[in-house]
Amino acid sequence: MAAAPLSSLDPADIERVTDLATRAREASRRLVLLSRADKDDALHAMADALDAASADVVAANTEDVERGRASGMAEGLVDRLTLTPERVAAVATALRDIAALPDPVDEVVRGSTLANGLQIRQVRVPMGVVGMIYEARPNVTVDAAGLGLKSGNAVILRGGSAAQSTNRALVSVMRGALEAQGLPADAIGLLEGGRDAVRALLTARGQVDLIIPRGGAGLIQTVVTESTVPVIETGVGNCHVYVDSAADLDKALAIAVNAKTHRPSVCNAAETLLVHESLTGEFLPKVLAELSGAGVTLHTDPAAGSAAEAAGIPHVAATDEDWDTEYLALEMAVGVVADLDAALAHIRAHTSGHTEAIVTEDRSAARRFTTEVDAAAVMVNASTRFTDGGEFGFGAEIGISTQKLHARGPMALPELTTTKWIVEGDGQIR
Template sequence: MAEIDQAAVAQVATVARAARVASRRLALLSRADKDAALRALADALDAATDDIVRANGEDLERGSASGMPQGLLDRLALDSQRVADVAQALRDVAALPDPVGEVVRGSTLANGLQIRQVRVPMGVVGMVYEARPNVTVDAAGLGLKSGNAVILRGGSAAESTNRALVDVMRSGLEAQGLPADAITLLEGGRDSVRALLTARGLVDLIIPRGGAGLIQTVVTESTVPVIETGVGIVHVYVDKAADLDKALAITVNAKTHRPSVCNAAESLLVHEAVAADFLPKVLAELSGAGVVLHTDDASGAAADTAGVPHQAATEADYGTEYLALEMSVRVVPDLDAAMEHIRSYGSGHTEAIVTEDRAAARRFTSEVDAAAVMVNASTRFTDGGEFGFGAEIGISTQKLHARGPMALPELTTTKWIVEGDGQVRA
């Protein structure tokens, strides 16, 4: 790895030290103070909607001129309703229980020592992400509620939007008498990102959020501990015992509701016993919604029968996170074959089965290795907000510390507090 520019190293060190000072102040705040600050930030974002949307328009114009794909433009876009939504997410976080100080477990030992494990903030959390302005607000809000300072490094495609959002929130913090450095936007080129990833001792945790390339870069180059938020190669499996009306609604929703996000379905697996009845209907509806279909021989034949355009699926298609109106389709002989396909191509994010057979559902939930497993429900529900967390900082597909949608508890670590009365160890 090439040497990092020392000016970038110095910049990150300055930012991180200021964030550390801010984090110590946040760690001592009461829940009431944090909740009041979150509501004030939400009000400030609402009041600045026009400025934020105007800044976002600059990013969208640059993105469109550079040929940014439509799916990524959708992720980048903020209109007045989306600004209202991200502001509301802060209010939702304010309404949630404060994890800091929660006793995870404890006991009194035979020698009289009282021990308890309590949740405490991580400290300084770095976020590295792409063109998702909502992440800027969600990360800031969750960081504040969990007592952490956050250093945000969004993609250059959202540069104007992120700057506008962070300026509003930093001003909001100062108006509440809180340190603005609790929320910092790290600007600069690639060397700034690399300096953040290697700021071990200054930054406590890095969370990447974006495509496979970004995540892999962060995981391989970071010397700071990383929680890996993985890509979403997500499947819907329609079992032989499925209610086909439910299966149709779930499949279409999982693919088309918002195709540019990680919990959108990328692959459809259909049991051969229901393929003849189900495929013509679902392929026609998906195609009518603009979905490009990548089919195996059996599903391709069904598409031909229904007069639906399609392309022959390649091996690469089954392992692709499209993040767009595209979907691979395969007919499988049984549940075992469906689960084997998921084991081969899934990313451990979210998998869904549609079935009225409880035994099949139990096998699927027990044997499929993913952060979230759905039974008779759209994959689009794998989301911190939908799970009742208020917002999420990412969806972890790893198994250490956190897995699935990460919100407030996942932004804390623990410490042991031991209270005695003069005990010494023999």
């Protein structure tokens, strides 16, 4: 789909985005002058304000959840949308965790002194104005605002319309906290309006420095295709768990069940289980029974289907589409493979490049898997659920990039910066 030309957009939407971007740019110029202490104090103030406003935020969120359920929203998406008092406390804690992280701004990436005496260094600097387009996940509203502030960027947030009331409440609380700290509220902006408003943001080249989409395949593809502003692509998560012939079967059972059922509505949940054919006698029926008992609908290939049938485990035949599906629900495709080569071939054909896992005690098999699998994260004897900025020790993440330029994998503070070269001399000429 070609990007919509500015001339085809509603002038009101262009004006709305231009106003937001102009105010965000001015705010970003103030943010770049802040010390780490200033930014950390602001993050703590935002966290305290969210705690204090928890009841109001939950009330606004209840409106969105009730509206979502009334419209037939899938329960997995309702779960992503829902904020409880505990979840509000968790996002506030995430802001405090961000405050505890090192400030990436002004970090020296590399430097040297040339033979002529020139001192050169490459340092991290903020991107400037970052547009964030995402679906109905209110925690992203807070994470993006916090990571933007810590990295010195102003953010323009465009959340899914299903979270409209929640996002208004969250942004209002955080903007108020910034003002109370004497900082520009416009460091956090909320874009409302319809599709033309989103297209106006995507085509605001020169006003917005970067767009980060976070959501399903349709949203991400639309942003990548239509944007004239540079985009960091965060991808969908068609994640696989491969249980090798040399696997510790207790580990394999725990990892497969956790990867699918711990929180099935997120992108690092496993969507496909591949099992070595030598394990179809004992292990496969056991893991299928555990998954089915946890409420997982099993989409099986013929071999896995036979094992399920023999054990009396409910299942449906997998279609070609199932192997490429990010279910984001208690559903999983299950296949039997002849060996590691077959597992690697299957993953190459169907991976989204997010996270792939192998369970094996064979070090050579693990090395082959980590070397040959092309993904942002590769797990050995661990659940796919660990691909997460918080779990990696980065604090709250802005997204998980599946592209290969600038950022790949969980994106946190350093990935929200670019660099500039600073050269200091003493009269040298060339």
